[in-house]
Amino acid sequence: MENKTSCQEDDPVRVRKLEITDKDKGFVELLQQLTECNSISDHNFEERFRELSLYGDDHVICVIEDPIKKNKIIATGSVFIERKFIRNCGKVAHIEDIVVDSAARGMNLGKKIVGFLTDHAQSTGCYKVILDCSLENKTFYEKCGFKQKEIQMVRYFI
Amino acid sequence: MENKTSCQEDDPVRVRKLEITDKDKGFVELLQQLTECNSISDHNFEERFRELSLYGDDHVICVIEDPIKKNKIIATGSVFIERKFIRNCGKVAHIEDIVVDSAARGMNLGKKIVGFLTDHAQSTGCYKVILDCSLENKTFYEKCGFKQKEIQMVRYFI
Numbered sequence: 001m002e003n004k005t006s007c008q009e010d011d012p013v014r015v016r017k018l019e020i021t022d023k024d025k026g027f028v029e030l031l032q033q034l035t036e037c038n039s040i041s042d043h044n045f046e047e048r049f050r051e052l053s054l055y056g057d058d059h060v061i062c063v064i065e066d067p068i069k070k071n072k073i074i075a076t077g078s079v080f081i082e083r084k085f086i087r088n089c090g091k092v093a094h095i096e097d098i099v100v101d102s103a104a105r106g107m108n109l110g111k112k113i114v115g116f117l118t119d120h121a122q123s124t125g126c127y128k129v130i131l132d133c134s135l136e137n138k139t140f141y142e143k144c145g146f147k148q149k150e151i152q153m154v155r156y157f158i
Numbered sequence: 159m160e161n162k163t164s165c166q167e168d169d170p171v172r173v174r175k176l177e178i179t180d181k182d183k184g185f186v187e188l189l190q191q192l193t194e195c196n197s198i199s200d201h202n203f204e205e206r207f208r209e210l211s212l213y214g215d216d217h218v219i220c221v222i223e224d225p226i227k228k229n230k231i232i233a234t235g236s237v238f239i240e241r242k243f244i245r246n247c248g249k250v251a252h253i254e255d256i257v258v259d260s261a262a263r264g265m266n267l268g269k270k271i272v273g274f275l276t277d278h279a280q281s282t283g284c285y286k287v288i289l290d291c292s293l294e295n296k297t298f299y300e301k302c303g304f305k306q307k308e309i310q311m312v313r314y315f316i
Contacts, residue, residue: 129313144313153289153291153307154288
């Protein structure tokens with residue numbers, strides 16, 4: 001039987017919030033495994049980092065650093081909080097951009113990232129957390145406690 | 159052939175941003191047609207309105223007022239802009255909470271609301287706009303220029 005608390009204490013894998021120095025630890029290269037993401041200049045990275053920092057707890061990006069080869073980001077994910085009028089002025093958390101380094105799969109890092117973001121959503125008072133994923137990843141998110149609900153529609157401008 | 163520009167000039171239906179006085183025009187009652195939404199106190203409404211105002215163009219709620227029976231909100235929708243690192247520090251718009259008064263269906267109000275929010279997304283430099291909907295509403299969003307892409311997963315806390 002899994003015992004989350006005792007495992008966490010010994011677990012060398014720590015999920016923490018993104019830091020501005022993570023650009024030098026391969027954070028952008030990791031995102032490139034997810035989707036199109038050209039290299040970002042230091043200036044643009046710092047600008048976006050500062051913009052996101054202004055949201056405080058309303059927009060959190062977390063990362064996992066390689067516990068052996070330090071200074072390398074091997075997993076990341078983000079969550080932002082939407083404030084609504086419905087559900088008694090409720091809040092909904094949106095999880096986005098989950099990626100685990102292809103060389104670090106099978107170590108439950110994705111589950112740790114999603115767990116961190118889900119805990120953040122719950123602790124900030126959201127009534128639910130949602131995300132969009134491919135049908136292929138459905139089973140993974142079910143293991144994280146999610147259920148399929150609706151379909152995602154998209155319109156591209158470029 | 160539809161000519162959007164000339165139609166819009168004569169169109170008595172105007173989409174505009176939510177105003178704080180819209181609570182007295184049935185805005186909350188309209189949301190109740192969408193989902194669970196108890197009555198909201200003036201204090202809570204104003205607080206949430208002000209919180210959302212701080213986001214400026216990053217969170218916009220629009221409404222349509224009944225062109226005949228003035229002082230009644232008959233359609234609404236919202237969009238918020240997510241800032242990312244991927245896609246060259248790109249931005250994604252998320253459409254939420256689209257609802258048209260049950261007595262005002264079949265007048266293309268939903269399409270006008272989605273069009274307003276989509277135009278906002280494009281004009282603020284987003285590379286795409288996304289939304290989640292039921293399979294039942296897929297055809298409607300296809301008419302608005304959207305395509306089905308992924309699936310939505312959810313985890314409720316309450």
